[in-house]
Amino acid sequence: MSEALDRDRLKSFAVRLMAVYGDATLVQMIDLGARTGLTGVLAEAPGTVADLAGRAGLQPRYVQEWLGAMVTGGVVAHDAGVFTLPPEHAACLVGDSFYNTSAMARAIANGNQHNDVLAEAFRQGGGIAYGDQPGDIVGLLDAMGRARYDTFLVDSYLAVDAQLVRALADGADVCDVGCGAGHATNLIAQAFPASSVVGVDRNPDALDAARAEAASMGLTNVRYEVADAADLEAGALDVVTAFDVIHDLSHPRETLRAIAGALRPGGTFLLYDAAAPSDLDAQAELPWATMMYGISVNACLTNALAGGEDAEGWGPMYPRAGVEEALVAAGFELAGVHPVKGDPMNALYVARR
Ligand SMILES: C[S@@+](CC[C@H](N)C(=O)[O-])C[C@H]1O[C@@H](n2cnc3c(N)ncnc32)[C@H](O)[C@@H]1O
Structure with missing residues (x-):
């Protein structure tokens, strides 16, 4: 080892790395707790190892080791052999x-499953489209937004623009692009029965999941x-929405131009997307920046870069200034940029034709 190394700096980084590795394994434990139902069992009532293993139908020795990680990681509390998930942690x-x-x-656990393929993409270029990513990617993307849409979509996200709400209430031709499993799309259709909504993905x-949910909600x-x-289709729409998707696209600017062209004059585009500060030092102040760059590499960006050599690929840390510039370049007038309730990582951009 070189004599020039600052030993204090080396030691403090080595210690920090132990905490980083610990938090990374805690992520896997949190995922295992969800997959096995163990976290849910613990949230229902405290218990001993034997009691929790019995209630969850799991092997006690694994449960004991998992609880060790969860207690030392500050997720679960324990007292005299009884383990408790504080209600705030359970929420x-x-x-x-x-x-x-x-x-x-x-x-995050999903992304770790395809590190070999990702490493090859780092060398050769290209990427892994969502459809080729491991696990139940449709269910995962749906789970990431569902509760937020239930709580905020109609009363907060759409409500940022009175002209948009009026158009929806009066009856608009609406398209939700990159709709995924369609929960946001279905909620819009449900809240605005005079509007006609199409989800594209x-x-x-x-879309199978989206249609099934629409049927279960009785939407026509x-x-x-x-x-x-x-x-x-050009000039066929009054409202376009894009929730958490433009930064995933191979050619986001081409899509923004297509959306601008698809809107009738006076039509509104509601874009829910990345809004990071432009500067890396400012990004470093955000507690979620590292996580979002990581999720970008293993999901969003690699999906975008799967779209050919000329793919651009913004990723979820794309700066707000870049999004605003791209909207104007696509032919929109920017009518407002608003914070997203329940999601400080993104913004709501209202753009008009
Ligand atoms: C992060 S998900 C968001 C889904 C949904 N809007 C939501 O908020 O739950 C991104 C979606 O964009 C879709 N997508 C990616 N590239 C696309 C493209 N070029 N055209 C249409 N959909 C695309 C993916 O299949 C995926 O369902």
């Missing part, structure tokens, strides 16, 4: 509240089409 890990972010652990599996004013987000 962040189980249930229907938008505070439940356990899908993030699933996304290039993943047919996602929504339909789904497998299509690329850039293939919209």
